[in-house]
Amino acid sequence: MSPIANKESKEQKNRAGQKIVSPDYLLFEAPREKHFMTGSEAVKEAVKRATVDASVSYPITPQSEAAHLIGELWAEGYVGVYFRGENEFGVMSEVAGCSIAGARTITTTSGPGTLRAMENFPMWSGTRAAMQLVLMARGINAPLTIQPDNLEVSFLLDTGCMIWYAENVQELFDMILAGFVVAEQPDVHVPVITAVDGFFVSHTREAIYLPPDDIALPPYDPYKAPMPAIDAEVPPGRFLRDPFVMKSNYISYATHASWQFEVRAAIERSRPYAKHYLKGLTEEFGDKDAEIVFVACGTAASQAKEAVRVLEAEEGIKAKVVKLKTIRPFPYEELLEATKNAKYIFVPEFNVVGWLEREVRRALYKKSDAEIIGTPRVAGGMTMPKEAIVKEVLEIIPARR
Amino acid sequence: MSLKIYELNEEFKNIVPQEIVALQENATWGNPKRGVMDLPVAKELLEEHSLCAGCPEAAALRYILASLPNPEDTIIVNSTGCTSLMFPHIALHTVHSLFGNQNSVATGIKRTLEWRFPDKVKDVVVLAGDGATVDIGLDYTLQSFFRQEKITTICFDNEVYANTGGQESGLTPKGHVFKMAPKGKQFEKVPMWQLAIDSGCHYVARLTVSSPKRVEKVIKEAIYVAREVGPTYVHLYTPCILEIGLNSDDGLDEMRSRDKERFKFFEYKTPEAEEVIAKYKEEGLL
Numbered sequence: 013m014s015p016i017a018n019k020e021s022k023e024q025k026n027r028a029g030q031k032i033v034s035p036d037y038l039l040f041e042a043p044r045e046k047h048f049m050t051g052s053e054a055v056k057e058a059v060k061r062a063t064v065d066a067s068v069s070y071p072i073t074p075q076s077e078a079a080h081l082i083g084e085l086w087a088e089g090y091v092g093v094y095f096r097g098e099n100e101f102g103v104m105s106e107v108a109g110c111s112i113a114g115a116r117t118i119t120t121t122s123g124p125g126t127l128r129a130m131e132n133f134p135m136w137s138g139t140r141a142a143m144q145l146v147l148m149a150r151g152i153n154a155p156l157t158i159q160p161d162n163l164e165v166s167f168l169l170d171t172g173c174m175i176w177y178a179e180n181v182q183e184l185f186d187m188i189l190a191g192f193v194v195a196e197q198p199d200v201h202v203p204v205i206t207a208v209d210g211f212f213v214s215h216t217r218e219a220i221y222l223p224p225d226d227i228a229l230p231p232y233d234p235y236k237a238p239m240p241a242i243d244a245e246v247p248p249g250r251f252l253r254d255p256f257v258m259k260s261n262y263i264s265y266a267t268h269a270s271w272q273f274e275v276r277a278a279i280e281r282s283r284p285y286a287k288h289y290l291k292g293l294t295e296e297f298g299d300k301d302a303e304i305v306f307v308a309c310g311t312a313a314s315q316a317k318e319a320v321r322v323l324e325a326e327e328g329i330k331a332k333v334v335k336l337k338t339i340r341p342f343p344y345e346e347l348l349e350a351t352k353n354a355k356y357i358f359v360p361e362f363n364v365v366g367w368l369e370r371e372v373r374r375a376l377y378k379k380s381d382a383e384i385i386g387t388p389r390v391a392g393g394m395t396m397p398k399e400a401i402v403k404e405v406l407e408i409i410p411a412r413r
Numbered sequence: 414m415s416l417k418i419y420e421l422n423e424e425f426k427n428i429v430p431q432e433i434v435a436l437q438e439n440a441t442w443g444n445p446k447r448g449v450m451d452l453p454v455a456k457e458l459l460e461e462h463s464l465c466a467g468c469p470e471a472a473a474l475r476y477i478l479a480s481l482p483n484p485e486d487t488i489i490v491n492s493t494g495c496t497s498l499m500f501p502h503i504a505l506h507t508v509h510s511l512f513g514n515q516n517s518v519a520t521g522i523k524r525t526l527e528w529r530f531p532d533k534v535k536d537v538v539v540l541a542g543d544g545a546t547v548d549i550g551l552d553y554t555l556q557s558f559f560r561q562e563k564i565t566t567i568c569f570d571n572e573v574y575a576n577t578g579g580q581e582s583g584l585t586p587k588g589h590v591f592k593m594a595p596k597g598k599q600f601e602k603v604p605m606w607q608l609a610i611d612s613g614c615h616y617v618a619r620l621t622v623s624s625p626k627r628v629e630k631v632i633k634e635a636i637y638v639a640r641e642v643g644p645t646y647v648h649l650y651t652p653c654i655l656e657i658g659l660n661s662d663d664g665l666d667e668m669r670s671r672d673k674e675r676f677k678f679f680e681y682k683t684p685e686a687e688e689v690i691a692k693y694k695e696e697g698l699l
Contacts, residue, residue, distance in 0.1 A: 066525055092528035097517070098556040105514035105553070109521020112508065113488075114529055135511055242506045243526055244486045244535060247418045 026063045028090045030228035035193040039186060039289060042223035049220055051213035054181045055120065055146055056081035057220075058188035059091065063228045065115035066093035068106040073158045074210040075120040075148040082118070100125035104132035104145075111141035114234035114241040116192060118143065122210055123150035123157075126164045136203040137172030137275045140239045142195040142232075143203050145173075146188065148210040149310075149362075151392055159393025160211045162310065165339070166367035172275040174204040174282055175340040176290070177309035181218040183337075184208050190289035192229060198236045200282040202275060207339075209362060212311040279341050286338055293343035296350055298332030299324075303355040304405060305382070307347065307372050309336045312360045312396060319401035327406065336368075344375050354382040356409060360401055364391045383412065416442050416485055419504075432460050436504050445482040445698050448633075449625040452479050462499040467661030469668060470569050470651040473622040474499055477540070477567065480629040482636055482698065487536045488526070490519040492545035495576045495653075496569060513550030515541045516557035519564045527563075536636050539566040543584035544574050547605050551583075558612035561643040565635045568605060568646070571653040579656040586675065591656070602675070609646035610681050616645040616690075617681040621668035627678070630699065637693050638686040645686075650676040 024032040033042065038061060049057070055078040059067070067086070069079035086094030093110060097103035100121055111117040121129060126147060136143065147168075151161035168175060176191060178184040187206050195204040208214065234241035287293055297313075298320040306316035313335035323329040334350040336343055351357055357376070359369040369386035376384065388404045390396045419437050426434055439456040441447035447455075458478040464471040474496070481487050484505060491500045493512035500507045510518045516539055523537040546554050546568040557564060573591055574580040581594035583603040590597045606619045616638040618631045628649070635645040652667045654660070659667055672678070682690065693699045 065528060066521070068521070093521075093524045095524075095560070098552060101514065102517045102553050102556060105510060105517035106521040108510060108514075109490075109508075109518035109523075110525045111521070112518075113522040113525035115521075115525040131511055132514075139510070240506070242488055242508055242522055243529065244488060244506050245418070245530075 026228050026231055027092070028063070028228070030061070030063070030226050032063070032230050033227045035189070035229060035289065038223055038227060038229060039189055042227060044221035044223050047220050047222055048217055049181065050077070050215055050217050051148070051181045051184050051208055052077035052081060052215070054185040054220055055188065056085060057222055057225070058185045059118060060085055060225055061223065061228045062118070062189055062192055063116060063231045064091045064118055065232065066107065066110035066117045067091055068095060068097045068103045068110070068119055070097050070100055070103045070121070070125065072100070072122045072125040074150055074214045075122040075125075075146070078120045078146060078148065078214065082120075100129035101132065104129040104136070107143055108132060108136055108139065108141055111136075111143040112139055112242045114232070114243050116196075116232035118146065118188075120146040120148065122148045123152050123164055127152055127167065130167065133168060133171035133173055133203070138271065140201045140237065140275070140278070141203055142201045142237065144188065144191045144195060145203065145205045147205050147207040148214045149207055150210040157392060160209050161362055161391050161393065162207070162209060163363040163365060163391070165207055166363070166365055168205055169340065169367065172202060172272070172279070173340065174202060174279055174338070176204060176206050176338050177336065178206060178208045178213065179310055179313050179335060181213060181216070182220045184213060185220060185222065187290065189229060190286070192232070193289055194282050194285040196232055197282070197285050198238060200278050200285065201238050202278045207310070209311045283341050286341070290337050292346070293336070293338045293341070294346040294350060295335040295337065296332060297335070299330035300332065301353045302330040302332040303353060304329065304331040304358070304409070305351050305354040305356070306331065306333045306358045306360060306401070307336065307351070307368070308333060308360050309339065309368060310362070312362055315396045315398055316360055316401060318398035319405070322398055322402050323405060327402075329405070331405070339371065342371060342375060347372070347375055348379055351376065351380055351382060354380065356412070357382045357384045358401070358405065359384065359386050360396060361386070361389050362391060362396065364389065419485070432456070440504070442485050447479065447482070448629045449476050449479045458484060458504045459499065460502045460504065462502050464495060464499060465655055465661065467654060467664050469622055469654070469664040470495060470571060471499065472664070473569060473628065473649050473651045474540070476622060476625045476628040477632050478503065480632040481536070481538070482633055483534060483536050486534060487538060488522055490515045490522065490537065490539045492541035492550065494542035494545055494574075496540060496542055513545050514553055515539045515545060515550060516553045516562070516564065516566060520557050520560070520562045523562060523564055534640060536640055537564050538636065539564055541568060543568060543570045543572065543582050547583045547603050555608065555612045558609060558614050558644045558646070561613060563639050563643060565639040565645045565647070567632075567635075568648050569651045570648055571651050571656070572602070573653055573656050575653040575656050579653075606646065606648045606679060606681075614644045614646045615642045615683045615686040617648075619648040619676060619679040621650040621672050621676045623665060623668040623672055631680075633699055634690050637699070638682075638689050641689045642683070642685045
């Protein structure tokens, strides 16, 4: 039990009047009630319990509703700063300003907005701003599309941000809360991008279990950050004699290089925290020792689980799913362990390039004898029916034997 | 803030660099009447900048830093360009983020500091070049004016992309030949001061930095109005002597000659701004 939640004598409250509880209490111990809501509504419920200081919004389908609902929380006094920015490039810079000035900050975007904002993401990680982006993945142009497709995630993989992937409404809620807690650890302190498949999660109503809304995360403490908060309350980061990063000399080159390595190292240091607050970086479903393994994230994992059920019930074929909850950090050890009996690894994905297949290949290169098969792959708004996954397995495996 | 953040531990005083000791002992803190007249006697907030000898932009920055009424609680947001070489040398909280996003970052900082410190005055000042303010960052500059952000935006207009080697900018006068405009610029200089007025700024000034006292007055008025009313904009001519082929001691003469023409002193104040300025004058702060 959390020490804070148990303190009867001195109950602490945040500025919205909610009782402050420990992250462990909020995520694992508080009683939960069943609700029925969309992913966008789950974003609101998570933000409501996260003692959020700032959020900046900009409309884009399918994330708009989540951003509206954060605005409602601001109007109700749960969020300190909220406004609509001019476009996603501006918004991602505005939230950067909020974050480095000491605010717990969240924003949301989708598809083309992600690409419009792109220059900001490495700047976020480079300034060690521990903010959160909820990414409701959608296709990118051209041709114009507003359909679910997660190609945009591949562009984010090397921005120095943590990238987590939620499968459903419940996981999105829990991941947003855990995201702040892990991102704000002093030895991590990089941004976290919490991705879900747009529409499939943002617009689908599902059962969800929520803790009460009169408790919330402890406030963000910017003075635990590895970089000084830009608030004129602490001595400035002082480079009076030599602004090392903007000089053409070997010291500046080495500094820039080591700074970038350090951002990646910070993501690596998030592993133990993420393991604790996400209850593991991966989740397995199906026959533990199966030779057929689906490695997937998001709703592709949901569909793969259905395919595992069908394969078992109708074909007598044992299979399993390894769902990746974090893409950055990439769960190398967990994936290796979970696929040690695998002969065939299928990577079902919602994009044309197969970025997750690439990640899996890289992770298992010379470490696994399994054949890695990047299929089925759907895009542009197509769904991935379980039958399509089963069909791929039934067509491919006999041909290999 | 507490001025204590600039106080050195006594035991370290003999080992820290002299300029840092001087910052504590001889810079002007906690005195809103500080100004350019302190420059010869007080420790400056800018140390050993690396701009060209005689660069008017460096002079402008020194005058501005000497004129900040509240340096101990001032955040400076900067952008990419020649100015970004100076910012790490400033003894205040400064931010360089991206090229062109300075008014967006400043917006986030200002709003967050108002939320975190509702009882304190924290001034946010944007200092950026003409490329950052008017070309790549125009959207974000104007949008922060539309939104009535309480920020002071200062543009160092040298009429050229100087740091990248002298390319035409939106603020280059029509006909001037620079790189990327080998036949001379094809369109007029963007009247940024007018755009600032039309976009909702409450105080707008256009001037060269030939007169330090005038720079001080303008900067103080702009900061006080931003603090109490809304966005303010200061457009300073800081010629790039290198790119227009002048010697390092020619900057002042260049500005004086422009004082009579396209950078003739121009000021605009809304009635709300007039009120604030009158109030500060009464208090003896202007």
